[in-house]
Amino acid sequence: MDSLSPVIGQRLTLPARASATPRLCDRSFLFRSIIIGGASRKFPRIRVKAVTNKLGSYSSSIDFSDPDWKSKYQKDFEARFNIPHLTDVFPNAVSYPSTFCLKMRTPVTEEFAGGYPSDEAWHGYINNNDRVLLKVIHFSSPTSAGAECIDPGCTWVEQWVHRAGPREKIYFKPEEVKAAIVTCGGLCPGLNDVIRQVVITLEIYGVKKIVGIPFGYRGFSDQDLAEMPLSRKVVQNVHLSGGSLLGVSRGGPTVSEIVDRMEDRGINMLFVLGGNGTHAGANAIHDECRRRKMKVAVVGVPKTIDNDIMLMDKTFGFDTAVEEAQRAINSAYIEAHSAYRGIGVVKLMGRSSGFIAMQASLASGQIDICLIPENHLEKTNAKDASGNIVLGDIGVHIQQEIKKYFKEMGAPADVKYIDPTYMIRACRANASDGILCTVLGQNAVHGAFAGYSGITVGICNTHYVYFPIPEVISQPRTVDPNSRMWHRCLTSTGQPDFL
Secondary structure, three states: OOOOOOOOOOOOOOOOOOOOOOOOEEOOEEOOOOOOOOOOOOOOOOOOOOOOOOOOOOOOOOOOOOOOHHHHHHHHHHHHOOOOEHHHOOOOOOOEEOOOOOOOOOOOOOOOOOOOOOOOOOOOOOOOOOEEEOOOOOOOOOOOOOOOOOOOOOOOOOOEEEEOOOOOEEOOOHHHOEEEEEEOOOOOOOHHHHHHHHHHHHHHHOOOEEEEEOOHHHHHOOOOOOOEEOOHHHHOOHHHOOOOOOOOOOOOOOHHHHHHHHHHHOOOEEEEEEOHHHHHHHHHHHHHHHHOOOOOEEEEEEEOOOOOOOOOOOOEOHHHHHHHHHHHHHHHHHHHHHOOOEEEEEEOOOOOOOHHHHHHHHHHOOOOOEEOOOOOOOOOOOEOOOOOEOOOOHHHHHHHHHHHHHHHHOOOOEEEEEOOHHHHHOOOOOHHHHHHHHHHHHHHHHHHHOOEOOEEEEEEOOEEEEEEHHHHOOOOOOOOOOOHHHHHHHHHHOOOOOO
């Protein structure tokens, strides 16, 4: 979500003829072809680097001459997407009838008189064998727009992932649970919504000890940062404002130190809200807990405003970002059209994925050119505290190059540059994201009580599912330049093919 730096040739070269007022936008980028009399020039070539995901590229490890390759692939897929469970380490772990039943409407009392309540007639539980189909399109050819094929013939192979939701059996006694919530990375609309729902759902299960870890993973080691006791009363209205009740930060102590603190504090459920780097940390914590034979559930909730988590329909905060970006785009449009030789430039979030820019372009209908980081990036060796590569600022670069170009032509342009990043990140989640956050938070708790760990919860083909963390953090999800959605964006903007 920080800045990135596409390089547009040796310098930004713009065409010399056009008839309408120009305007631009993105970082992931939205920007406009410009015309003012003179000889026509073509844009420089912008090389498109197509990045196929793990499921959409031909695997060199598969012997397609083997008549059983398909069944072998399916077995391998099932093994990869099998979600870790406490019984993998504790085969004799005791399960209990679930204390979660919506017929009760209120949290379970601590007495648990007569044992753990179980309503066998309530058909609200998810069977552990329930699955959701990962891919729903049968591509008949590798040349189809957005095709994801396992073999050159685009054979249809079923790929199933675990359905999320409450299970009839749980593996933690609620009165013995101390649950902790931590938010890492940058801000994103919806963080407070997820925190709220995790707390509320934990209380419905009967958990009394719930704490927030302040300022990301640093809260596990910084002596000046005390745990924040959480309850429904504390979080009741936190979703009405943006930001994070717990605060955020990047970086932090070592995995071993974090697990030491968890042991010291008696934390046996950890809910981690963050992006790829944060999830990598969560998976490492899960692995360390397993190595130490600790009965702990570590569950992630993907938090990335860029919508760049693999295999998921979308992540929370994305819809809000696209909606809020419309304000900046409209302002840039008005400024550009009101100024003499005006050009509007808007930079939007998207470290390595251009989903916000693409969707914002489609939504606004006011964009002439949408530039996305999938096209061309100039990288540096510098990294931030989360291990993300620090990239140059494309917005300032394009603004300066446009001014330079028109000044050299003897027709200076009035460039209106807007970067709404922090205004968007800090705002409250909209209704769509609010619903997504609610369900993600609830399902995170259901997964932990069901005994799963090292998992993250997401939405896949409109259904909520559990993924093993390694499968969603292997690489960022990016815009496919051959996808129908990108083609729709190009049709909407009418921008030239940058050849």
